[in-house]
Amino acid sequence: MGSRSGAHTRALAAIDHHRDGLFELSLRIHQTPELGYEERQASTWLATFLEGAGFQVERGYRGIETAYRGDASGKGSGPAVAILAEYDALPDIGHACGHNLIAMMGVAAAIGVRAALEQVGGRVAAIGTPAEEGGGGKVALLRAGGFDDVDVAMMIHPSSRTLAGRTSLASNRVDLEFRGKAAHAAAQPDRGISALDGVIQTFNAVNAMRLTLRPDARVHGIITSGGSAANIIPEYAAAKFSVRALDRQYQQEVLKRFIACAEGAATSTGTTLNVTVHENSGYENMVPSTPISDRWAAHADELGLPVMAAAPDERMGSTDMGNVSQVIPAIHPYVAIAPEGTPGHSTVFRDAAGTPQALESALKAAKAMALAAVDVLTDRDLLESARLEFEKRRTEGVVRGRTMG
Numbered sequence: 001m002g003s004r005s006g007a008h009t010r011a012l013a014a015i016d017h018h019r020d021g022l023f024e025l026s027l028r029i030h031q032t033p034e035l036g037y038e039e040r041q042a043s044t045w046l047a048t049f050l051e052g053a054g055f056q057v058e059r060g061y062r063g064i065e066t067a068y069r070g071d072a073s074g075k076g077s078g079p080a081v082a083i084l085a086e087y088d089a090l091p092d093i094g095h096a097c098g099h100n101l102i103a104m105m106g107v108a109a110a111i112g113v114r115a116a117l118e119q120v121g122g123r124v125a126a127i128g129t130p131a132e133e134g135g136g137g138k139v140a141l142l143r144a145g146g147f148d149d150v151d152v153a154m155m156i157h158p159s160s161r162t163l164a165g166r167t168s169l170a171s172n173r174v175d176l177e178f179r180g181k182a183a184h185a186a187a188q189p190d191r192g193i194s195a196l197d198g199v200i201q202t203f204n205a206v207n208a209m210r211l212t213l214r215p216d217a218r219v220h221g222i223i224t225s226g227g228s229a230a231n232i233i234p235e236y237a238a239a240k241f242s243v244r245a246l247d248r249q250y251q252q253e254v255l256k257r258f259i260a261c262a263e264g265a266a267t268s269t270g271t272t273l274n275v276t277v278h279e280n281s282g283y284e285n286m287v288p289s290t291p292i293s294d295r296w297a298a299h300a301d302e303l304g305l306p307v308m309a310a311a312p313d314e315r316m317g318s319t320d321m322g323n324v325s326q327v328i329p330a331i332h333p334y335v336a337i338a339p340e341g342t343p344g345h346s347t348v349f350r351d352a353a354g355t356p357q358a359l360e361s362a363l364k365a366a367k368a369m370a371l372a373a374v375d376v377l378t379d380r381d382l383l384e385s386a387r388l389e390f391e392k393r394r395t396e397g398v399v400r401g402r403t404m405g
Contacts, residue, residue, distance in 0.1 A: 004371075005374075005378070006119055007116035007119045007120050007374050007378060008116070008371050008374055010112075010115040010116050010118065010119065011112035011113060011115055011116040011367070011370045011371060011374055012112065012367055012370070012371075013115065014111050014112050014114070014115035015108050015109075015111060015112045015363065015366065015367055015370060018053065018108065018111055019363065021049065022104050022107065022108050022363065023104070023359045023363075025045060025046070025049055025103070025104055025107065026100045026101055026103065026104035026359060026362070027100070027354060027359075028045060029042045029045065029087055029095070029099075029100040029103055029104075030094075030095045030100035030353060030354045031354075033089030033090075033094035033095050034087075034088065034089055035088060035089060035090075035091060035133075036088040036130055036131025036132070036133055036134065036135035036137070037064075037065070037066055037088075037130055037131045037135055037137070038066070038088075039066045039087050039088050039130050039131075040065070040066060042066075042087040042088075042103065043059070043066040043067070043068055043087065043128055043130065044059075046068065046085060046087065046103055046107055046128055047059050047068040047070070047128070049107055050068075050070035050107060050110065050111075050126055051070070053107075053111045053114065054072065054114060055070030055071060055072050055110070055114065055126060056070065056071050056072070057069070057070040057071075058070075058071075061127070061128070061141070061146060062140075062141055062144035062145065062146045063144060064130065064137065064140055064141065064144070066128070066130040066131075066137075067127070067128050067129060067130055067137060067140075067141060067146075068127070068128040069125055069126065069127050069128070069146070070110065070125070070126040070127075071123065071124070071125050071126075072110075072113075072114040072117055072123065072124050073117065073122075073123045074116075074117030074118070074119075074120050074121045074122050074123065074377070075117075075119075075120070075121050076121040077121060077122075078120070078121030078122030078123065078377055079122050079123075079151040079152065079376060079377055079383055080122060080123040080124070080125060080149060080150040080151050080152075081113065081122070081123070081124050081125070081150065081151065081152050081153075081154065081373045081376050081377060082124075082125045082126075082127050082147060082150040082152070082153040082154070083106050083109050083110045083113065083124060083125070083126055083127070083153075083154050083155065083369065083373060084106055084127050084128075084129050084138070084153060084154065084155040084321070084324075085102060085103040085105075085106030085107060085126070085127070085128045085129065085155070086099045086102040086103065086106075086129055086130075086132045086137075086155070087099050087100065087102070087103040087128065087130070088130055088131050088132055088133050088135070088137075089133075090133055090345060093345070093346070093347055093350055094350050095350055095353050095354075096344070096345050096346055096347060096349050096350035096353075097133065097158075097344055097345055097349070098157070098158035098337060098344075098349065098350075098352075098353035098358070099132070099133075100353060100354070101158045101337065101353055101358060101359075101362040102155060102156065102157060102158065103128075104359075104362060104363075104366070105155075105156045105335075105362050105363075105365055105366035105369065106126060106128075106155060106156075106366075107126065108363060108366035108367070108370070109154070109156075109366045109367075109369040109370040109373060110124055110126035110370075111370075112366070112367065112370030112371075112373075112374075113370050113373045113374060113377075116370075116374045116377075117377075120374065120377050120378050121377065122377035122378075124373065125149075125150055127141070127146065127147075129141060129320070131280075132319060132320055132321075134173050134242075134278075134281050135280055135281070136278070136279075136280030136281050136282070136283065136320045136323075137280075137320065138320035138321060138323055138324055139279075139280045139281075139282065139283070139320050139323050140280050142323055142324065142327060147324060147327060147328060148402075150328065151328060151329070151376075151383070152289070152292065152328060152329050152330065152373075152376050152383070152386065153321075153324045153325075153328055153329075153330040153331075154292070154296075154330065154331050154369055154372065154373060155321060155331075155332055155369075156332070156333050156334070156335055156362075156365045156366065156369055157319075157332060157333070157334050157335075158334070158335055158336075158337040158338075158353060158358065158362065159334035159335065159336060159337070159338075159344070160336055160337075160338045160339060160340045160341055160342040160344075160349075161308050161334060161336050161340055162300065162305050162306065162307050162308055162333075162334060162335050162336045162365075163307065163308055163309075163310050163314075163333060163334040164288070164293040164294065164296060164297035164300075164307050164310075164331075164333050165286075165288030165293040165310070165331055165332055165333050165334075166286070166288070166310045166314045166316060166334070167246065167285055167286050167287065167288075167314075167316060168283075168285055168286035168316050168317065168318050168319050168321075168322050168332075169216070169218065169244040169245060169246060169251070169283075169285060169316055169317060169318045170244065170245055170246070170247060170248040170250075170251040170283060170284055170285040170318065170322065171218075171242055171243060171244040171245075171251065171281070171282075171283045171318035172242070172243050172244075172251070172255055172277055172278070172281055172282050172283070173240065173241070173242055173277075173278045173281035174240070174241045174242075174243060174255070174258070174259075174275065174276065174277050174278070175238065175239075175240055175241075175275070175276040175278070176199065176202060176238060176239045176240075176241065176262050176273065176274070176275060176276075177236070177237075177238045177273070177274040177276075178195040178196075178198030178199055178236070178237045178238070178265075178266060178269075178271045178272070178273055179195055179235060179236055179271060179272045179273075179274075180192065180193030180194050180195040180197075180198070180233070180234065180235050180236075180237075180269070180270070180271045180272075181193040181233070181235055182232055182233055182234070182235035183232075183233045184231065184232070184233075185230065185231045185232060185233050186231060189233065192233030192235075193233070193235075193269070193270045193271055194233050194234055194237075194269065194271075195227075195234045195235055195236050195237035195271050196226050196227055196234040196237040197265075197269040197271070198237060198262075198265045198266050198269045198271040198273065199223055199226065199237045199238070199239050199265075200265075201264075201265035201268055201269055202239065202261055202262045202265040203221070203239075204265075205261035205262075205264060205265055206219050206221075206241075206258065206261050209257060209258070209261060213254060214245065214246075214250065216245055216246035216250075217244065217245045217246075217250070217251075217254050218242070218243075218244040218245070219241065219242075219243050219244075219254065219258055220241065220242055221239050221240055221241035221242065222239060222240055223237070223238070223239050224238045224239060224240055225237055225238040241258065242318075243255045243258050244318055246285060247285055248284055248285060251285075255277070259275055262275060263275075280320075282323075283318045283319060283320050283322050283323060284322040284323045284325070284326045284400075285322050286319060286321060286322040286325050286330075286332055287322070287325045287326065287330075287393065287398055287399050288325065288330065288331050288332060288333075289325075289329035289330060289331055289386045289389065289390065290389055291382055291385040291386045291389060292329060292331045292372060292376065292382070292386050293331045293333060295372045295375050295382060296331055296333050296368050296369060296372040297333070297368075299367070299368035299371040299372055300333075300335075300364070300365060300368040303364045303367055303368055304364060305335065305336075305361065305364050305365060305368065307333075317344070319332065325399065326399045326400045326401075327399075327400065327401065327402055328390070328402075329386040329387065329389070329390045331372075333365070333369075335361055335362055335364075335365035336361060337352055337353060337355075337357070337358035337361050337362060338352035338353075338358070
C-alpha cells in the first residue's frame with residue numbers, strides 16, 4: 001500500500017487512544033450475553049461509547065429498540081460509509097459466534113474514520129444491527145430505509161481463518177406446528193391423533209429429500225415441543241428448521257419442497273399444520289465487493305494479519321449482511337481469533353472470543369477496516385470500481401440493487 005496518508009494516521013491514532021476502553025467494552029458484552037432483540041445492555045453500552053467519542057447517536061434506530069445509529073460528518077460533501085456492529089448471543093452458549101468482537105471492531109473502526117474526517121469529506125454511520133442469529137436485524141433495517149443514505153457498508157466477523165471475504169448461504173427460518181388429538185396412549189390409542197408423528201414424519205421426509213438436493217443445500221431442525229408425557233398421545237408438537245442454499249433462487253425451491261414435506265406429513269398422520277416462514281430471517285447470499293475487500297486485505301497484511309485465500313469448498317453459514325450486499329457494495333471479511341478448524345457456534349469458540357489474543361487480532365482487523373473506509377472516502381477510483389462491479393452484477397442478476405423485493 002505504500003506510505004500512509006495523514007487521514008490514515010489519524011484513524012489509527014484514534015483507535016489506539018481508545019484501545020483499553022474498546023477491550024473492556026468487548027469483554028463486558030462477552031460476559032453479559034443477550035439474545036436477539038433483547039440486547040438492551042449491549043446496545044446501550046455501544047451507543048454510550050460512541051457518544052463519548054463524539055458521535056451523534058440515535059437510539060432505537062428506525063423503530064427497532066436495540067438498534068442504534070451514530071453519525072459523524074467531514075468537510076463538505078462526499079460518500080457515506082456504514083460500519084456495522086452485531087452484538088446478539090446464541091441461546092445457552094452465549095457469544096459462541098464472537099459478536100462481542102464484531103461490536104468492538106465496528107465501534108473501533110467508526111471512531112478511526114471519524115478522526116480522519118477532520119481532514120477529508122464524507123460521512124460515517126456506525127449502525128448497530130441486532131438479532132443476526134436468525135432475527136434479521138439488518139433485514140428489518142433495510143425494509144425501514146436504514147441504509148438508504150449510505151454508499152458502502154462494512155463489518156468484520158471473527159473466525160479461525162483470516163479471509164478478505166467469502167459468500168454465504170441464502171436461508172430462511174421456518175416454524176412448524178402440528179395439532180392432533182390427545183388420548184390415553186395405552187387405553188385409548190385409537191382415539192388419538194399424534195401431533196408428534198407429524199413432526200417425525202417431516203424429519204423422515206426431509207432425510208429422504210436430501211438425496212436429490214444440490215450439495216450446497218442445507219435443511220436442519222430441532223423439535224421444540226414433542227408432548228408432555230409418554231402415556232399421552234401429543235395433541236401439539238412443534239419444530240424449528242433452517243432451510244439454506246448457495247443462491248436465493250435455489251434456496252426458495254428447496255423451501256417449497258421442504259414445506260411440501262411437512263404438508264405430506266400432516267396428511268399422512270391426520271394432523272393439521274401451521275407453517276410460519278419468518279420474514280426477517282429471509283437471508284440473502286453474501287456477495288462481497290471485490291475492490292473494497294482487496295483494499296481491506298492489503299491493509300490487514302500491512303498491520304500483521306496475513307490474509308488467506310478462500311477455498312473453493314469454503315465452509316459457510318448464513319448472515320443478514322448478505323441482504324445488505326444485495327443492495328449496496330459491502331464487505332464481510334473474517335479475522336482469525338482461534339486455531340484453524342475451531343468450530344463456530346461452540347463453547348470453544350466462545351471462550352476464544354474473550355481472550356487477549358482475540359482482542360489484539362480483532363483490533364488490527366478493525367484498523368484495516370477503518371483504513372479501507374478512509375480509502376472509500378478519499379479514493380474516487382476505488383469507490384467507482386466498487387460501483388461499477390456492483391452495477392455489472394446487478395445487470396447479471398447476481399445482486400438486486402436498491403429496489404427491495
